[in-house]
Amino acid sequence: MLTYDLSNRDGKTMYEYLYECIRDDIMQGRIKENEKLPSKRMLAKQHSISLKTVENAYEQLLLEGYLYTRERSGYYAGAVEAGYEIKESGAIYEPIPQEEYRINLANNQAALDKFPYSQWVKVMREVLTVRERELLNTVPFQGAYELRKEIANYLYDFRGMQVSPDRIIIGAGTEYLYGRLIHLLGRERLYAVEDPGYQKITKLYAANDVSWKYIGIDENGIKVDELAESGANVVHVSPGHHFPTGTIMPVGRRQKLLEWAAEERDRYIIEDDYDSEFRFVKRPVPAMQSMDVNHRVIYMNNFSKTLAPSIRISYMVLPQKLMDRYINTMNFYSCTVSAFEQYAMVEFMQKGYFERHIQRMKNYYKSKRDSIVKLLQESRLMELLTIEEKDAGNHFLLKLHTPLSDMQIKGAMREAGVKVDFLSEFCMQNKEEHSHTLIVNYSNLTEEDFQYALRRLEEILL
Amino acid sequence: MLTYDLSNRDGKTMYEYLYECIRDDIMQGRIKENEKLPSKRMLAKQHSISLKTVENAYEQLLLEGYLYTRERSGYYAGAVEAGYEIKESGAIYEPIPQEEYRINLANNQAALDKFPYSQWVKVMREVLTVRERELLNTVPFQGAYELRKEIANYLYDFRGMQVSPDRIIIGAGTEYLYGRLIHLLGRERLYAVEDPGYQKITKLYAANDVSWKYIGIDENGIKVDELAESGANVVHVSPGHHFPTGTIMPVGRRQKLLEWAAEERDRYIIEDDYDSEFRFVKRPVPAMQSMDVNHRVIYMNNFSKTLAPSIRISYMVLPQKLMDRYINTMNFYSCTVSAFEQYAMVEFMQKGYFERHIQRMKNYYKSKRDSIVKLLQESRLMELLTIEEKDAGNHFLLKLHTPLSDMQIKGAMREAGVKVDFLSEFCMQNKEEHSHTLIVNYSNLTEEDFQYALRRLEEILL
Numbered sequence: 001m002l003t004y005d006l007s008n009r010d011g012k013t014m015y016e017y018l019y020e021c022i023r024d025d026i027m028q029g030r031i032k033e034n035e036k037l038p039s040k041r042m043l044a045k046q047h048s049i050s051l052k053t054v055e056n057a058y059e060q061l062l063l064e065g066y067l068y069t070r071e072r073s074g075y076y077a078g079a080v081e082a083g084y085e086i087k088e089s090g091a092i093y094e095p096i097p098q099e100e101y102r103i104n105l106a107n108n109q110a111a112l113d114k115f116p117y118s119q120w121v122k123v124m125r126e127v128l129t130v131r132e133r134e135l136l137n138t139v140p141f142q143g144a145y146e147l148r149k150e151i152a153n154y155l156y157d158f159r160g161m162q163v164s165p166d167r168i169i170i171g172a173g174t175e176y177l178y179g180r181l182i183h184l185l186g187r188e189r190l191y192a193v194e195d196p197g198y199q200k201i202t203k204l205y206a207a208n209d210v211s212w213k214y215i216g217i218d219e220n221g222i223k224v225d226e227l228a229e230s231g232a233n234v235v236h237v238s239p240g241h242h243f244p245t246g247t248i249m250p251v252g253r254r255q256k257l258l259e260w261a262a263e264e265r266d267r268y269i270i271e272d273d274y275d276s277e278f279r280f281v282k283r284p285v286p287a288m289q290s291m292d293v294n295h296r297v298i299y300m301n302n303f304s305k306t307l308a309p310s311i312r313i314s315y316m317v318l319p320q321k322l323m324d325r326y327i328n329t330m331n332f333y334s335c336t337v338s339a340f341e342q343y344a345m346v347e348f349m350q351k352g353y354f355e356r357h358i359q360r361m362k363n364y365y366k367s368k369r370d371s372i373v374k375l376l377q378e379s380r381l382m383e384l385l386t387i388e389e390k391d392a393g394n395h396f397l398l399k400l401h402t403p404l405s406d407m408q409i410k411g412a413m414r415e416a417g418v419k420v421d422f423l424s425e426f427c428m429q430n431k432e433e434h435s436h437t438l439i440v441n442y443s444n445l446t447e448e449d450f451q452y453a454l455r456r457l458e459e460i461l462l
Numbered sequence: 463m464l465t466y467d468l469s470n471r472d473g474k475t476m477y478e479y480l481y482e483c484i485r486d487d488i489m490q491g492r493i494k495e496n497e498k499l500p501s502k503r504m505l506a507k508q509h510s511i512s513l514k515t516v517e518n519a520y521e522q523l524l525l526e527g528y529l530y531t532r533e534r535s536g537y538y539a540g541a542v543e544a545g546y547e548i549k550e551s552g553a554i555y556e557p558i559p560q561e562e563y564r565i566n567l568a569n570n571q572a573a574l575d576k577f578p579y580s581q582w583v584k585v586m587r588e589v590l591t592v593r594e595r596e597l598l599n600t601v602p603f604q605g606a607y608e609l610r611k612e613i614a615n616y617l618y619d620f621r622g623m624q625v626s627p628d629r630i631i632i633g634a635g636t637e638y639l640y641g642r643l644i645h646l647l648g649r650e651r652l653y654a655v656e657d658p659g660y661q662k663i664t665k666l667y668a669a670n671d672v673s674w675k676y677i678g679i680d681e682n683g684i685k686v687d688e689l690a691e692s693g694a695n696v697v698h699v700s701p702g703h704h705f706p707t708g709t710i711m712p713v714g715r716r717q718k719l720l721e722w723a724a725e726e727r728d729r730y731i732i733e734d735d736y737d738s739e740f741r742f743v744k745r746p747v748p749a750m751q752s753m754d755v756n757h758r759v760i761y762m763n764n765f766s767k768t769l770a771p772s773i774r775i776s777y778m779v780l781p782q783k784l785m786d787r788y789i790n791t792m793n794f795y796s797c798t799v800s801a802f803e804q805y806a807m808v809e810f811m812q813k814g815y816f817e818r819h820i821q822r823m824k825n826y827y828k829s830k831r832d833s834i835v836k837l838l839q840e841s842r843l844m845e846l847l848t849i850e851e852k853d854a855g856n857h858f859l860l861k862l863h864t865p866l867s868d869m870q871i872k873g874a875m876r877e878a879g880v881k882v883d884f885l886s887e888f889c890m891q892n893k894e895e896h897s898h899t900l901i902v903n904y905s906n907l908t909e910e911d912f913q914y915a916l917r918r919l920e921e922i923l924l
Contacts, residue, residue, distance in 0.1 A: 063853075064747050065682070065712020079714040112598045121590045124802075128583045136574045138771040172634045172774075172798035179641060183669050203794050207645050220527070250527020252541040259543075285526050309600040310801035312634075332665050336634035338803050339772035340586075391525075 015056040037075040102417030108441040123347035143170025144342040150349040160286030172312040172336035192232035196426035221249035224256045240276030246392025261296035273301045278393030295319035394443035416456040477518040499537040564879030570903040585809035605632025606804040612811040622748030634774040634798035654694035658888035683711035686718045702738030708854025723758035740855030757781035856905035878918040
């Protein structure tokens with residue numbers, strides 16, 4: 001016979017409280033398995049509560065399996081084991097702390113204060129007003145058609161590429177698309193990466209249980225002979241803007257690379273075209289993909305570097321053969337970019353904001369580079385260094401003539417609150433060959449910051 | 463000696479046109495490798511164009527590697543091979559067509575017309591106004607802290623779960639998080655899935671080169687004995703709302719499953735809690751995770767099903783041990799959800815809109831279900847069917863007593879323009895046992911639509 005004190009329920013509704021009392025009795029074994037419970041009517045009468053309350057409590061217990069019923073016979077305790085109880089205390093929150101520097105010469109993010117926020121807000125508000133239907137429906141797995149069309153036009157106008165939107169896949173970040181790509185090409189392959197190069201790629205390979213090989217670079221980019229000997233059949237390169245040196249792969253080397261790919265079926269080149277927009281040249285260098293007559297180039301780019309890191313829109317262009325394979329094997333992957341941001345980007349591009357932003361940033365980075373290079377040339381350090389790759393976009397290299405090791409300088413700078421990266425840190429093999437080369441990312445740097453960093457560097461080197 | 467007709471440049475700038483002329487001469491071999499080019503001055507004089515124009519053209523050709531220079535000796539044609547030319551014609555666009563039905567009983571998407579669009583717009587506009595800083599900066603790899611905090615509170619209030627935001631990972635879609643999870647747990651494992659069950663999961667396993675085993679279910683859910691014999695050490699279940707039957711796993715079975723996990727180290731249960739919000743019961747069934755004392759349950763849920771499919775925000779709760787592993791091995795994966803949507807969701811939850819939306823939808827689905835069940839009970843079909851799992855949320859099952867096969871009925875319905883799914887279609891083994899069970903998703907169904915589908919079904923069955 002169940003008897004509960006229903007007067008003190010600390011805020012819980014009668015039905016909730018009754019539910020918990022019975023549940024706990026069953027959990028604690030005070031009500032045994034298969035034991036018959038009082039009829040709803042009797043329990044209600046006994047506690048002088050409404051029948052409905054008891055019905056609700058029994059219904060819930062039934063639903064969760066604490067009770068079961070037998071035809072025309074009533075409610076019985078189900079099979080449960082004691083010892084489990086629902087924990088009740090709240091959770092403790094504390095965010096993960098971030099490493100702090102006074103000045104960061106290693107940060108190559110876009111200059112946020114130059115992001116055309118008001119225009120971005122404008123198109124977003126517009127999208128909210130006029131696109132309700134599109135915003136609520138799922139976009140195609142490869143991304144909103146309108147955005148793919150805009151991207152195709154952009155690639156045609158600025159990268160000399162001629163691609164159908166049907167071969168474009170939009171995803172939330174290059175890492176995500178890269179994951180898809182590894183699935184698409186297969187894990188058993190051997191992947192080749194530039195050394196020095198973009199190390200995150202190898203982290204992705206590692207996380208995907210994929211094996212890779214480092215291929216050295218010379219002043220023209222990746223060494224094709226070394227690549228040919230490596231046995232790799234996929235290579236990741238950034239011909240428009242090598243990371244982190246910033247060099248452009250000349251047409252001759254591009255052709256050699258394309259020939260390497262053509263030599264055997266199923267060889268592919270992944271062209272990572274990130275940041276190529278920011279070259280300080282009269283016209284952009286056409287993408288390697290535009291020279292690809294054998295459909296071996298997979299083109300990748302994103303808007304995170306050109307607009308803001310928080311905008312997670314990347315895209316890749318697949319050769320038709322791979323696109324067909326993608327549709328057959330992976331079209332069940334929903335697009336990872338929200339409809340809202342995709343249509344905002346459509347408006348942003350259609351209104352010409354994107355193009356103007358790129359142009360504005362080019363000028364901005366150029367003048368920033370000029371002022372920073374000027375500071376360098378005026379500094380007493382000049383005799384100890386040479387400036388390389390000044391046209392790279394938002395960073396350049398400082399070749400230092402000093403007996404100190406890269407790590408000694410990095411350490412001393414860290415103590416002065418300045419974060420610097422050396423080219424050798426992006427090297428896996430023969431770091432020596434690439435030593436004493438400091439990378440200056442100035443996209444987020446003020447003249448004062450750089451002046452400060454320069455003084456510290458002088459103190460260390462002179 | 464280069465001589466070009468620079469009068470007819472169809473719209474191109476002089477420098478651009480000159481650049482192309484020389485580039486093509488080099489590509490076509492009219493200018494041989496290592497052949498010396500005329501000095502800039504001479505070329506300018508000869509064509510009576512400005513020196514600056516020639517300089518720009520040479521600069522570009524140099525940059526792209528068509529030319530190289532020798533100290534104090536001038537410009538020479540670089541090493542390129544003929545045969546490549548940049549394609550020029552525009553691209554053809556046509557979107558991929560979608561399969562069309564007049565009525566779709568298989569669509570279990572949220573009812574879009576019930577989405578609180580104005581409230582969503584309101585919070586979005588607010589976020590645009592007050593959150594500029596957060597919107598432009600990168601969010602932590604596991605998602606914005608504020609959103610994880612809101613989710614933790616929600617899970618505590620409605621799912622009986624007590625988790626720190628530090629164990630929550632936000633991603634663009636459950637598929638994406640599932641991919642991360644497979645990397646985290648390892649591909650060499652054997653994964654177990656419910657049969658019948660959510661088939662997309664096995665597609666994800668396939669795409670990730672992971673092997674899995676189907677485990678049968680009975681009226682209480684997955685068969686734990688069969689699971690124990692299978693050799694699997696990870697199991698994917700939806701105890702709060704089995705797909706597609708809609709059954710709830712009773713507490714006894716949950717305990718058995720938790721014990722199975724505890725038996726051996728490194729066994730895990732993936733609790734897919736999708737849609738559990740929409741139960742027609744007085745209070746939500748607590749998540750299995752809330753009973754997990756051994757840290758073996760990985761909890762997954764998303765907002766796409768509860769709000770709109772276009773909102774790609776999913777999340778998972780990891781046991782501390784796995785969270786540590788994630789941080790050590792995968793924190794370089796940037797969060798795939800845009801900062802903007804994350805903060806919009808924060809506002810949406812903080813203002814209580816989300817909670818109210820869930821409540822509103824529950825009532826809406828309930829009344830919709832009632833009216834549709836009423837239509838059924840009035841129909842002449844009633845003698846041929848029984849209704850099951852009426853409380854599942856936004857669908858129920860129709861057990862049909864008919865000699866016709868599921869595929870015969872499905873085909874006949876398709877010809878009538880009605881898409882229906884049968885439970886057997888979600889079965890891999892012993893389809894027979896689950897045959898003749900039609901799934902009615904009514905979340906997007908009008909009474910008229912259902913009336914129409916009902917008439918067709920009558921014509922087929924009677």
